[in-house]
Every structure is written in C-alpha cells, then in structure tokens.
Amino acid sequence: MWLQINPRSSIPMYQQVIDGVKSAIAKGWIQPGEKLPAIRELAMELTINHNTVVKAYAELEREHVIEVVRGRGTFVTQQPFVPNAEVRIGGLRESVLRLAIEAYHLQIQDDELIGMMKQALDELHGKNRLGGDES
Amino acid sequence: MWLQINPRSSIPMYQQVIDGVKSAIAKGWIQPGEKLPAIRELAMELTINHNTVVKAYAELEREHVIEVVRGRGTFVTQQPFVPNAEVRIGGLRESVLRLAIEAYHLQIQDDELIGMMKQALDELHGKNRLGGDES
Amino acid sequence: MWLQINPRSSIPMYQQVIDGVKSAIAKGWIQPGEKLPAIRELAMELTINHNTVVKAYAELEREHVIEVVRGRGTFVTQQPFVPNAEVRIGGLRESVLRLAIEAYHLQIQDDELIGMMKQALDELHGKNRLGGDES
Amino acid sequence: MWLQINPRSSIPMYQQVIDGVKSAIAKGWIQPGEKLPAIRELAMELTINHNTVVKAYAELEREHVIEVVRGRGTFVTQQPFVPNAEVRIGGLRESVLRLAIEAYHLQIQDDELIGMMKQALDELHGKNRLGGDES
DNA sequence: GTGGTCTAGACCACT
DNA sequence: GTGGTCTAGACCACA
The missing domain is CATH 1.10.10.10 (Winged helix-like DNA-binding domain superfamily/Winged helix DNA-binding domain)
Incomplete structure (x- = not known):
C-alpha cells in the first residue's frame, strides 16, 4: 500500500x-x-x-x-492549479527558513543541508537535473 | 521586540x-x-x-x-550540545523531504528551491560559503 | 488503587x-x-x-x-524503547553511587545492601535469577 | 578541590x-x-x-x-550516630526499590545492576569484601 | 470521549 | 527576584 x-x-x-x-x-x-x-x-x-x-x-x-x-x-488534478508567483514563493519562504533554523540547531553545515536537499529532490523524481558539477 | x-x-x-x-x-x-x-x-x-x-x-x-x-x-547555552550523527541527520531528513514535497505542489523548480535555501542560509549567518558558482 | x-x-x-x-x-x-x-x-x-x-x-x-x-x-508502550548502551549504563551509574553513599551513612554493610538489592529485584518480577548461592 | x-x-x-x-x-x-x-x-x-x-x-x-x-x-562526626535497625533498613528500602525500578526502565539486567552496585561499593572504599567468587 | 492548550492567580524553593 | 508547581475552570482539535 x-x-x-x-x-x-x-x-x-x-x-x-x-x-x-x-x-x-x-x-x-x-x-x-x-x-x-x-x-x-x-x-x-x-x-x-x-x-x-x-x-x-x-x-x-x-x-x-x-x-x-x-x-x-x-x-x-490534471492541469495543476497554478498559484501566482507571490503565493508560490511566499508560501515556501517561511518553510525554507524553518528548515534552515532547524538545521542550525542540529549543527548541520550549510553544504551538508544543501546536499540533503538535492538528494531528496533527486530521489523524488528520479532526475538528476542538478548534476554533479557543483560546490 | x-x-x-x-x-x-x-x-x-x-x-x-x-x-x-x-x-x-x-x-x-x-x-x-x-x-x-x-x-x-x-x-x-x-x-x-x-x-x-x-x-x-x-x-x-x-x-x-x-x-x-x-x-x-x-x-x-554556551557550549552547544552535540547530538550524535544519527540524530543530526535522521532528524532532518524527514523535514527536508517534506519541504521538497511542499515545493513540488507549489510548482517550484528544483534549482529555484535550492536557490531559496541558499539565500535563507546566507541571510541567517551572513556568510556566503557556497560562493557564486552555482546554477 | x-x-x-x-x-x-x-x-x-x-x-x-x-x-x-x-x-x-x-x-x-x-x-x-x-x-x-x-x-x-x-x-x-x-x-x-x-x-x-x-x-x-x-x-x-x-x-x-x-x-x-x-x-x-x-x-x-508495547515494544519498549531501547536506549543505547551509553545512556543505559551512564544514566544509572550516578544513581548507584548515590545509593552506595546513602547506605554508607546509614551504616549498612555492603553485603546487606547487596542483599536488599537482590530482594527488591526478586520482588519486582518474581524471578530468582541470582540463585541461592549468595552471601 | x-x-x-x-x-x-x-x-x-x-x-x-x-x-x-x-x-x-x-x-x-x-x-x-x-x-x-x-x-x-x-x-x-x-x-x-x-x-x-x-x-x-x-x-x-x-x-x-x-x-x-x-x-x-x-x-x-567522630563516633557516628547509630540509627536503630528500623531506621537503617527502612530508610534505604525505598531508595533501593527506586533504583531497581529505574534500572528496569533502562532495561538493565538484574545481574548487571548487582555488578554495578558491587563495583560502586568497591570503588567507594577500596575494599573487595565481596570477592570474585559469586554469580 | 480522548488529550492538548491556555488563563488567572496562588504558593513554594532557591539564591 | 528567579524559576517551578498547582489549582480551577475554560476552550479546542481529533477520532
């Protein structure tokens, strides 16, 4: 299931x-x-x-x-509802900040967090759009 | 305040x-x-x-x-408590995945999300450790 | 009750x-x-x-x-949470020492204290795992 | 100090x-x-x-x-105050039980607890009155 | 019905 | 003055 x-x-x-x-x-x-x-x-x-x-x-x-x-x-939903840019970005900004604060208090380094983020995104849709060519 | x-x-x-x-x-x-x-x-x-x-x-x-x-x-606290690696990573993994899913449903592109993440981290502690060489 | x-x-x-x-x-x-x-x-x-x-x-x-x-x-709780060895032992060591000191000041002999300890454990779960070979 | x-x-x-x-x-x-x-x-x-x-x-x-x-x-105190037996034993019984319960919830085995107890007593006064001949 | 949160106000222990 | 505990009573979210 x-x-x-x-x-x-x-x-x-x-x-x-x-x-x-x-x-x-x-x-x-x-x-x-x-x-x-x-x-x-x-x-x-x-x-x-x-x-x-x-x-x-x-x-x-x-x-x-x-x-x-x-x-x-x-x-x-077939053709997904498209929120306007303001909602798209604004809605997420707070969540992103929360995650950054959570990471800080768990003493996760910035690049470590970014790495986890990329990994999660890759796992999510089997793409590797961000390649291996970055910092 | x-x-x-x-x-x-x-x-x-x-x-x-x-x-x-x-x-x-x-x-x-x-x-x-x-x-x-x-x-x-x-x-x-x-x-x-x-x-x-x-x-x-x-x-x-x-x-x-x-x-x-x-x-x-x-x-x-002066000397921050150091959680062990298991707690550090494990505790955050779920939060990261949640954020990735949230971003997906707001139709935020991967690189856009990574960008917001980096920006949030930079704002948080005035560093720019990830440089300007990114996507 | x-x-x-x-x-x-x-x-x-x-x-x-x-x-x-x-x-x-x-x-x-x-x-x-x-x-x-x-x-x-x-x-x-x-x-x-x-x-x-x-x-x-x-x-x-x-x-x-x-x-x-x-x-x-x-x-x-059904499946009891298993603390890691460090927590298990470390958490108890201080309590054990405190008890030993308390016993000293009440002039309880070592074997008397051990006896009380064994008795308490036996009462607790009806086992007698320590056998009858004790002091 | x-x-x-x-x-x-x-x-x-x-x-x-x-x-x-x-x-x-x-x-x-x-x-x-x-x-x-x-x-x-x-x-x-x-x-x-x-x-x-x-x-x-x-x-x-x-x-x-x-x-x-x-x-x-x-x-x-030079010649230590000698509490009567009732006080001596009774005062400690509760502490012993508390320790046993604490050990139970930390999943410490009986003999492990007894071992820690003996070790603490030995450390306390550099004796080894309980020898090495037991369970 | 269950647990969870919040308030207003009181009293206590510690330094 | 500090934090910690407790009460009586209210309201809310969840299943």
Missing part, C-alpha cells in the same frame, strides 16, 4: 493522509488524472474512521491537489 | 515561543551565554500567561538550547 | 505520578499495551488537578514509557 | 554541597574528626552564596554527619 498511517504519531491521522497523498503524487506513484481510492475503500484499507478520510480529501481538494467528480470518484 | 506571537495561529503559542527563541539564536540576535528575559517579564511583553512561557522554556532546556541557573535566570 | 499521591511530599505530585506509573509497570501491575486511566479520570481518583496528570503523562511519553493514541487514550 | 558545584544543575546548590560532603566522607577523602572548611571559606572557594553553605551544613548537622563546635569550627 502506498499509504501508511500511524495512529500513535503526534501528527493527526487526517494530516498523515494528506501528506501521504501529496507525497505519492510528488513521487509519481500516482499520476495526474489517476483515480484515487474511494473514501470508504481507503478508510477500510487503513482501518481508520471514514470521517478522517473525508476530512483529508476535503483539504486536498481545497488545495487543488485532487478533484471530486460527483458520481465518478476522486482524481488527481 | 524580537519575538512575535500570533494567538490566532493554529500553532500553539508555547511552540511559537520555542520557534521564536531558536530563530533569534540562529540569526545571532541572541548570543550564547546571553540572558533571556525572565519568564514573567516575557509573558508580560507578549501579553500571554506566564505558564505558557514556562512550558516553552522547559522544552528549550530539554533540547539543550537554553540553561537555567537557579535563582539567576535563563541563559542561551 | 495502584497509585498513591502524597500532596505533602517535597517530591512534586506530577513526579510522584511518573514514579508511580513506572513502578506499576515494573511490578507488572500494568502490562504493556494496557490502557492507562484517562487523564481526567485519574485526576479525579487522585483528587488532583488534571493538568498535573497531563504533565506527568507528557513526561512519560517523552521517555517512551507510554504512548498516546489520538482520541482513544493512553497505553503502556 | 574535593567539592564541585554546578550552578546549572537541576539539583539545588545546597543539596550538591550536602551530597559532596557525604561523598567525600564515604570515599575517605575526609576522615572522622577532621575539620571541614569554614563556611565563609568554602563559600569563597565555590564562589557561591554564604547562606547556601550555611543551609547545607545545618542539614548535615541535623543528619549527624558533622558537628559544629562553637568557636572551633565544624568537624566530621
């Missing part, structure tokens, strides 16, 4: 579902246009409450990650 | 205090060995309950970010 | 709760996987404030003694 | 003085009848408040560990 839920985690289960779906899409495990499991089906497989999945799907739709077609099911 | 709290945020206020203190230290606004505001003093300035600050300071002490000297006050 | 709190003790009540739970687990009165009383329920039984129990449970979770399952309750 | 104080420890400084003195006596660094440093002198050496030492010495005298001879100074 491409989605694992840990009910003991401090992260709410509905949030884990959201993160899991986003992760699966980013990794290409689920393609745009592909159908997601029905709510009840997914709830059964994960042995979690049906309402938990409802909440997760609702949030994912609000973020334009998935689309609900009434009567047909839920699908990964 | 070097610490801003948003009581409406979904992030608990005590967590915002923790993040704020860590951020201020990472940015060099507070130096190692320097005294932090007294608990009740900070609570007053932020117009929050002192117990909220108590909880934040306790967590920061647990993470070896600050130290309590009985009767004298609270201070930024 | 398997937990007694003395509000007059110099030991903080939340610490007494922590010790009491650990003791009950060590003695087998509560089994791994078993559910602990709900926070407010335990607070009522002990006639203390629920926040005191919250603090105790939080610390126990931090030490991996118990686990919180969101919405369902708090449970004794 | 046979006494080290850490003002950053969570253990109160006066308690650290008490423990330190008891430890020094148990280890034989200070002999019965020997004179302890004067209060002001010790406070100076440890660079702590004079009242802190006063409090520690008072508690040590209350426990019959030291004796104050007015005008002459403070001395380690």
Whole structure:
C-alpha cells in the first residue's frame, strides 16, 4: 500500500493522509488524472474512521491537489492549479527558513543541508537535473 | 521586540515561543551565554500567561538550547550540545523531504528551491560559503 | 488503587505520578499495551488537578514509557524503547553511587545492601535469577 | 578541590554541597574528626552564596554527619550516630526499590545492576569484601 | 470521549 | 527576584 498511517504519531491521522497523498503524487506513484481510492475503500484499507478520510480529501481538494467528480470518484488534478508567483514563493519562504533554523540547531553545515536537499529532490523524481558539477 | 506571537495561529503559542527563541539564536540576535528575559517579564511583553512561557522554556532546556541557573535566570547555552550523527541527520531528513514535497505542489523548480535555501542560509549567518558558482 | 499521591511530599505530585506509573509497570501491575486511566479520570481518583496528570503523562511519553493514541487514550508502550548502551549504563551509574553513599551513612554493610538489592529485584518480577548461592 | 558545584544543575546548590560532603566522607577523602572548611571559606572557594553553605551544613548537622563546635569550627562526626535497625533498613528500602525500578526502565539486567552496585561499593572504599567468587 | 492548550492567580524553593 | 508547581475552570482539535 502506498499509504501508511500511524495512529500513535503526534501528527493527526487526517494530516498523515494528506501528506501521504501529496507525497505519492510528488513521487509519481500516482499520476495526474489517476483515480484515487474511494473514501470508504481507503478508510477500510487503513482501518481508520471514514470521517478522517473525508476530512483529508476535503483539504486536498481545497488545495487543488485532487478533484471530486460527483458520481465518478476522486482524481488527481490534471492541469495543476497554478498559484501566482507571490503565493508560490511566499508560501515556501517561511518553510525554507524553518528548515534552515532547524538545521542550525542540529549543527548541520550549510553544504551538508544543501546536499540533503538535492538528494531528496533527486530521489523524488528520479532526475538528476542538478548534476554533479557543483560546490 | 524580537519575538512575535500570533494567538490566532493554529500553532500553539508555547511552540511559537520555542520557534521564536531558536530563530533569534540562529540569526545571532541572541548570543550564547546571553540572558533571556525572565519568564514573567516575557509573558508580560507578549501579553500571554506566564505558564505558557514556562512550558516553552522547559522544552528549550530539554533540547539543550537554553540553561537555567537557579535563582539567576535563563541563559542561551554556551557550549552547544552535540547530538550524535544519527540524530543530526535522521532528524532532518524527514523535514527536508517534506519541504521538497511542499515545493513540488507549489510548482517550484528544483534549482529555484535550492536557490531559496541558499539565500535563507546566507541571510541567517551572513556568510556566503557556497560562493557564486552555482546554477 | 495502584497509585498513591502524597500532596505533602517535597517530591512534586506530577513526579510522584511518573514514579508511580513506572513502578506499576515494573511490578507488572500494568502490562504493556494496557490502557492507562484517562487523564481526567485519574485526576479525579487522585483528587488532583488534571493538568498535573497531563504533565506527568507528557513526561512519560517523552521517555517512551507510554504512548498516546489520538482520541482513544493512553497505553503502556508495547515494544519498549531501547536506549543505547551509553545512556543505559551512564544514566544509572550516578544513581548507584548515590545509593552506595546513602547506605554508607546509614551504616549498612555492603553485603546487606547487596542483599536488599537482590530482594527488591526478586520482588519486582518474581524471578530468582541470582540463585541461592549468595552471601 | 574535593567539592564541585554546578550552578546549572537541576539539583539545588545546597543539596550538591550536602551530597559532596557525604561523598567525600564515604570515599575517605575526609576522615572522622577532621575539620571541614569554614563556611565563609568554602563559600569563597565555590564562589557561591554564604547562606547556601550555611543551609547545607545545618542539614548535615541535623543528619549527624558533622558537628559544629562553637568557636572551633565544624568537624566530621567522630563516633557516628547509630540509627536503630528500623531506621537503617527502612530508610534505604525505598531508595533501593527506586533504583531497581529505574534500572528496569533502562532495561538493565538484574545481574548487571548487582555488578554495578558491587563495583560502586568497591570503588567507594577500596575494599573487595565481596570477592570474585559469586554469580 | 480522548488529550492538548491556555488563563488567572496562588504558593513554594532557591539564591 | 528567579524559576517551578498547582489549582480551577475554560476552550479546542481529533477520532
């Protein structure tokens, strides 16, 4: 199963579902246009409450990650919603800074962090767009 | 004031205090060995309950970010605690991956993200250790 | 009741709760996987404030003694967290030395102390792994 | 110096003085009848408040560990106070149990704990009264 | 129902 | 004056 839920985690289960779906899409495990499991089906497989999945799907739709077609099911958005530049950059800036601060207090060197970042990106989509030719 | 709290945020206020203190230290606004505001003093300035600050300071002490000297006050740790490699890397890996996924869904290109990351690190400690030779 | 709190003790009540739970687990009165009383329920039984129990449970979770399952309750950890050797031994060495010094000032002979130690261990888990060949 | 104080420890400084003195006596660094440093002198050496030492010495005298001879100074008790059996055993029983529980949660085996105990006792007074002939 | 957070105000221990 | 503990009572998020 491409989605694992840990009910003991401090992260709410509905949030884990959201993160899991986003992760699966980013990794290409689920393609745009592909159908997601029905709510009840997914709830059964994960042995979690049906309402938990409802909440997760609702949030994912609000973020334009998935689309609900009434009567047909839920699908990964085909032509992805394009946020304007302001939202794109601004939304991420804070997350980036948070990560930098977290790294600082774990005494991770800058280049070490950049290295981890590149590695994560490469793993994510099997590309190696940044090559091996840099600092 | 070097610490801003948003009581409406979904992030608990005590967590915002923790993040704020860590951020201020990472940015060099507070130096190692320097005294932090007294608990009740900070609570007053932020117009929050002192117990909220108590909880934040306790967590920061647990993470070896600050130290309590009985009767004298609270201070930024001088000799930073060195977590072992496993904790250092492992703790960050998940955060890095989360950021990469978040960037993907905001349609941020890899090099754009790396650029933001480098910029954030440079801002953080005024260095430019990664030079100007990058993508 | 398997937990007694003395509000007059110099030991903080939340610490007494922590010790009491650990003791009950060590003695087998509560089994791994078993559910602990709900926070407010335990607070009522002990006639203390629920926040005191919250603090105790939080610390126990931090030490991996118990686990919180969101919405369902708090449970004794099934697969106990294995601290690394350094922590295991180092954490105890000081306590052992303290006990030895305490015994010295109470004029307890070495073998008497060892005897008490063995007896306590035997009581704790009904084993007699140290056999009958001792001083 | 046979006494080290850490003002950053969570253990109160006066308690650290008490423990330190008891430890020094148990280890034989200070002999019965020997004179302890004067209060002001010790406070100076440890660079702590004079009242802190006063409090520690008072508690040590209350426990019959030291004796104050007015005008002459403070001395380690010559013929040690002999608590009756009930106090001797009873006072220690709880401490022993606490240690056993602590060891349990650190996953220290019984014989390992006994071994540490014996080792600590041996170190304490350079004897080896328990020999090497046991389990 | 569960745990988690926050407040206002009190009291205590330590230096 | 410092931090630490505790209470009574409120509100919220999660499942």
